Amino acid sequence: xxVLTQPPSxxxxxxxxxxxxxxxxxxxxxxxxxxxxxxxxxxxxxxxxYRNYQRPSGVPDRFSGSKSGTSASLAISGLRxxxxxxxxxxxxxxxxxxxxxxxxxxxxxx
Amino acid sequence: EVQLVESGGSLVQxxxxxxxxxxxxxxxxxSYWMSWVRQAPGKGLEWVANIKxxxxxxxxxxxxxxxxxxxxxxxxxxLYLQMNSLRAEDTAVYYCAKDxxxxxxxxxxxxxxx
Numbered sequence: 001x002x003v004l005t006q007p008p009s010x011x012x013x014x015x016x017x018x019x020x021x022x023x024x025x026x027x028x029x030x031x032x033x034x035x036x037x038x039x040x041x042x043x044x045x046x047x048x049x050y051r052n053y054q055r056p057s058g059v060p061d062r063f064s065g066s067k068s069g070t071s072a073s074l075a076i077s078g079l080r081x082x083x084x085x086x087x088x089x090x091x092x093x094x095x096x097x098x099x100x101x102x103x104x105x106x107x108x109x110x
Numbered sequence: 111e112v113q114l115v116e117s118g119g120s121l122v123q124x125x126x127x128x129x130x131x132x133x134x135x136x137x138x139x140x141s142y143w144m145s146w147v148r149q150a151p152g153k154g155l156e157w158v159a160n161i162k163x164x165x166x167x168x169x170x171x172x173x174x175x176x177x178x179x180x181x182x183x184x185x186x187x188x189l190y191l192q193m194n195s196l197r198a199e200d201t202a203v204y205y206c207a208k209d210x211x212x213x214x215x216x217x218x219x220x221x222x223x224x
Contacts, residue, residue, distance in 0.1 A: 002154070035210055037155070044205055044214040045155065056212065088155050090211065098169050099145070099157035 003028060004089050004102035011108040017077040020105045022089035024070050028100055034072040035090040036065055038083075039104075045088065049074060076107075084109045112136040112213040114206050119218030126196050126222075132189040132206030132215055140164075140184035142209045146191045148202035149217075158204070159191065173199075198224040 005023040012018040022034060033052050037045040047056055049065035052072070064075045072091075076083055089102040118130040130146070145160040159170045159180040168180050179192040189206050203217040 033210075037211065039155075044216055045211070046214075047210075047212045050210055050212065086154075090155075090157075096172075098171055099160070101155045101157060104154040 002103040003093060003096070003100040004091060006087075006089060006102035006105045008103065009106045009108065011110055012076075012079045013110050014079055014081065016079045017075060018079055018107065019076075020074045020087050020089075020107070022072045022074070022102050024072075024091060024100075026070060027095040028070075028091040028093040029067065029072055030070040031094055032092045034065065034067050036063075036074045037088045037090065039086045039088065041085075048087075079109055081109050083107060112208065114208065114213060114215035116204065116206050116215040116218040119204060119220045121221045121223060122196055124197055124222055124224045127192070127194045128196065128220060130191040130193065130204055130206075130218060130220070132191075134187045134189065134206075134208070137208070137213075139182075139187040144182060144189045144209075145207045145211065146180060146189075147205045147207055147211070147214075148200075148220075149205070150199075150202040153202075156202075161189070193220070196220075196222045198222050 036049040038048050039045040048063050052067040053065045062078045087105045093100045113135045115133045146158040148158050161168050161180045177195045181190045201222045203219050205217045206215045
């Protein structure tokens with residue numbers, strides 16, 4: 001049972017827009033930044049969004065992050081086959097004094 | 111270019127010990143928080159521990175407190191994870207990551223046999 005709650009799966013067709021949610025509490029998302037990562041099978045995770053909505057250089061603007069209160073979401077527009085991967089949210093938890101990941105969402109591009 | 115290269119993973123018996131290393135290059139290692147993150151086979155990511163740039167603060171996930179120790183040598187641009195009293199549930203790929211996990215190593219596999 002992860003501290004941050006994500007749907008286990010999501011899907012969409014090429015060109016569609018998909019959103020992945022991440023729900024937490026006042027001790028994590030309510031008080032700290034959220035980060036999002038993409039992981040393809042057998043590879044290390046890759047940072048997609050940092051500090052709620054900022055994108056590292058090289059990450060397409062098809063990926064966008066937002067946060068409101070104790071919830072956050074990652075939106076992927078113009079879905080492409082290479083977007084099929086696992087996605088994780090992350091935040092610092094003040095009560096646990098540690099970082100907490102969401103359980104991960106497996107995105108399937110139909 | 112930032113590079114993080116983990117090493118030290120292997121097969122070990124339950125109750126045994128292992129020391130993981132992470133060699134860093136391409137950035138000012140001594141200026142950043144560093145972390146270890148693990149991923150059990152077929153499972154999600156789990157943060158394990160992190161350490162302040164000067165080594166004065168360390169934090170751990172509850173499941174490894176008292177068994178694992180994170181450390182660093184800024185002169186050698188290296189991060190370490192000493193793992194003692196290993197359990198089957200510690201079996202995972204262990205990644206080192208920089209700062210807010212903006213860069214990751216390729217991971218090293220630790221397998222604990224019971």
